[in-house]
Amino acid sequence: MNTRIQLSVLLVILGCFLVFIPQKPTDKFSVMPRELALWASTDTNSVTVDEVARLINNETPDITLIDIRNAEDFNKCNLPGSVNIPLQNLPEAEYKPLLSRRTGKNIFYSNGDEVSSAALTLAAGMGFKNCYRMQGGINEWYAIIMNASFAGDHITAKENALYANRFDAKRLFTQYNSLPDSLKTKLFASRQMEKAKLDGGCE
Numbered sequence: 001m002n003t004r005i006q007l008s009v010l011l012v013i014l015g016c017f018l019v020f021i022p023q024k025p026t027d028k029f030s031v032m033p034r035e036l037a038l039w040a041s042t043d044t045n046s047v048t049v050d051e052v053a054r055l056i057n058n059e060t061p062d063i064t065l066i067d068i069r070n071a072e073d074f075n076k077c078n079l080p081g082s083v084n085i086p087l088q089n090l091p092e093a094e095y096k097p098l099l100s101r102r103t104g105k106n107i108f109y110s111n112g113d114e115v116s117s118a119a120l121t122l123a124a125g126m127g128f129k130n131c132y133r134m135q136g137g138i139n140e141w142y143a144i145i146m147n148a149s150f151a152g153d154h155i156t157a158k159e160n161a162l163y164a165n166r167f168d169a170k171r172l173f174t175q176y177n178s179l180p181d182s183l184k185t186k187l188f189a190s191r192q193m194e195k196a197k198l199d200g201g202c203e
Contacts, residue, residue: 053169064106080176109134
């Protein structure tokens with residue numbers, strides 16, 4: 001999708017959002033929506049699915065994966081450890097402490113790029129820093145991570161590390177989404193204990 005079409009789609013999504021979601025007088029954009037949409041369509045504030053896979057595998061504590069799809073789609077499948085904040089709920093006061101934090105990263109994702117770019121645009125317009133989006137969304141996750149495979153006789157160290165990262169993320173994603181919601185946090189707790197043992201820590 002070229003930049004002009006992507007920019008138009010972002011502006012339409014953002015426009016529809018702003019029309020239907022009432023804003024408080026203090027919740028005004030400090031930057032023009034067109035400038036924000038152009039900024040969000042660039043790759044400077046995006047991360048690849050491979051980067052997200054590595055963050056999940058390492059259980060990086062200072063990131064929050066934010067699924068901006070509706071609750072129904074989120075409940076069908078989601079990235080391990082992610083939270084669900086549908087796009088229309090982003091301006092709500094309860095999410096301000098998370099979105100306005102000064103350290104770490106908030107990474108938005110949806111099915112593709114358009115809605116997550118709109119979320120990034122909205123967050124930036126409200127003055128929130130440290131917000132990013134996952135390129136390609138869940139569709140890209142399935143295409144690259146879930147379909148990861150190796151074919152050939154030789155593999156370089158770099159290729160091996162990339163494949164291992166994808167394979168581990170694929171396995172965790174499958175395991176995580178096969179569990180009931182009540183057990184998902186327990187999975188991460190048990191993984192942290194195993195990691196502490198491997199790192200030489202104690203139980």
